[in-house]
Amino acid sequence: MRDGRLYGRGACDAKGPLAAFLLAVAELAEGEPPPYTVVLAGVCDEEHAYRGVLRLVDALAERVAVGAVVGAVVGEPTGLVPAVAHKGVVRYTARTMGRAGHSSRPEEAVNAITLMGPVIAHLADHVPGVPPHPLLGHATRTVTRIRGGTGPNTVPGSCEVDVDRRTLPGEDLETVWAHDRAELAALGAEVDPPFTVDPALDTRPDAEIVTALCRALADHDRPSEVRGMPFGTDASKLARAGVPSVVFGPGSVADAHAAAESVDLAEVTLAARLVVAAVRGMGGSPCN
Numbered sequence: 001m002r003d004g005r006l007y008g009r010g011a012c013d014a015k016g017p018l019a020a021f022l023l024a025v026a027e028l029a030e031g032e033p034p035p036y037t038v039v040l041a042g043v044c045d046e047e048h049a050y051r052g053v054l055r056l057v058d059a060l061a062e063r064v065a066v067g068a069v070v071g072a073v074v075g076e077p078t079g080l081v082p083a084v085a086h087k088g089v090v091r092y093t094a095r096t097m098g099r100a101g102h103s104s105r106p107e108e109a110v111n112a113i114t115l116m117g118p119v120i121a122h123l124a125d126h127v128p129g130v131p132p133h134p135l136l137g138h139a140t141r142t143v144t145r146i147r148g149g150t151g152p153n154t155v156p157g158s159c160e161v162d163v164d165r166r167t168l169p170g171e172d173l174e175t176v177w178a179h180d181r182a183e184l185a186a187l188g189a190e191v192d193p194p195f196t197v198d199p200a201l202d203t204r205p206d207a208e209i210v211t212a213l214c215r216a217l218a219d220h221d222r223p224s225e226v227r228g229m230p231f232g233t234d235a236s237k238l239a240r241a242g243v244p245s246v247v248f249g250p251g252s253v254a255d256a257h258a259a260a261e262s263v264d265l266a267e268v269t270l271a272a273r274l275v276v277a278a279v280r281g282m283g284g285s286p287c288n
Contacts, residue, residue: 005262013256016263016271017075017249018042023272024279034279036070046234050198053234057241064242070282071209071244073275074235077251077263078227080271082213084246085135085228088167088200088236090176091144093160093192094119094184100150100157109155113148116159119189120146123163128176133168135228136200140166141180166230169202201236207244208282216277220270229253248275 001007006016025040043052063069076083096116101109120143128139141163148159167176173194181191203210205226217224226246231253235245250267 001265004266005264006268007260007262009261012077012251012261012263013253014046014075014077014249016077016251016268020250020268020271021073021075021275023269024275027272027276028279035282036279038279043234048196050234050237053237057237057243060243061241069243071207071246072235072238073209073213073278074233074238074245074247075249076229076231076233076247077253077256078229078248079252080217080248080250080267080274081223081225081227082210082217082246082248083229084201084203084205084207084210084226085133085169086201086232086236086247087136087139087230088169088171088173089196089198089232090165090167090173090180090194091162091196092165092177092180092194093162095158095160095190095192096188097190098155098157098159101155103153103155106155109157112156112159115188116146116148116161119184119187120161122184122187128165130168130171133202133228135226136168136230137228139168139171140164142166167200169200171200173197173199198232199236199240201233201239201245201247203235203239203244203246207246209244209278210246212282213246213248213274213278215281216274219277220274222274 021040028034028038041056045051060069096112098110098112098115123141123143130139132138143161144164145162149156177194184191214224233247235247238245250271251263255261
């Protein structure tokens with residue numbers, strides 16, 4: 001700890017929000033019972049296969065089916081702003097196939113990296129053709145990794161790129177992949193089935209959990225307008241299962257996954273107070 005901040009891997013993403021939720025639950029356990037049962041879930045695997053939150057969804061399924069789960073606050077470093085929307089993602093591998101050969105006789109080979117050039121240029125120059133979302137802006141498509149070649153004196157016979165396609169609420173993820181596959185096939189690339197698929201989040205701003213958190217923020221003289229976030233979270237899986245979800249927590253995502261990752265401890269404490277106020281204030285009027 002230094003100058004009021006806690007430094008360390010994961011301090012911001014997402015141990016700061018988890019610490020805030022632990023403080024909030026400890027306070028809610030004292031005094032009058034809150035208007036609803038409060039469950040604190042610390043789940044794993046949030047950036048890969050989502051096994052933790054999917055197990056939680058299964059455990060809550062019967063309660064969700066009868067409308068007994070009114071909402072969820074998902075802890076992420078949002079800078080204490082309530083996020084009701086975030087992008088989804090479809091990640092896949094595209095491949096060009098050439099013919100390997102010796103680099104001293106390139107005319108006898110077909111360079112797969114050269115074949116991949118127009119594919120990469122196309123992905124950079126053509127944004128997905130879907131209307132922007134009011135809180136999230138445009139869908140995006142980014143080449144994040146490239147693999148090709150076996151040695152400095154060999155013309156590569158294959159080349160692969162990984163593509164990160166960020167989706168907007170309302171986009172069907174299977175359709176997104178099928179469209180990209182057809183688009184890149186026209187450029188001579190093979191496209192594998194996605195290795196990561198995650199839906200977007202688009203919670204109604206008048207959901208009870210959202211309005212309660214907005215009121216708590218306003219009462220503490222904090223910005224209370226709902227926002228969108230470009231990154232994905234476990235909230236989308238909860239929302240897809242029927243649980244209205246808002247993403248909220250201390251810290252900035254700009255500090256996440258960094259060598260000097262840190263979180264403001266005063267912000268953690270304030271986040272806990274805001275969660276307590278939101279839970280105890282459930283059932284009021286919607287936010288503006």
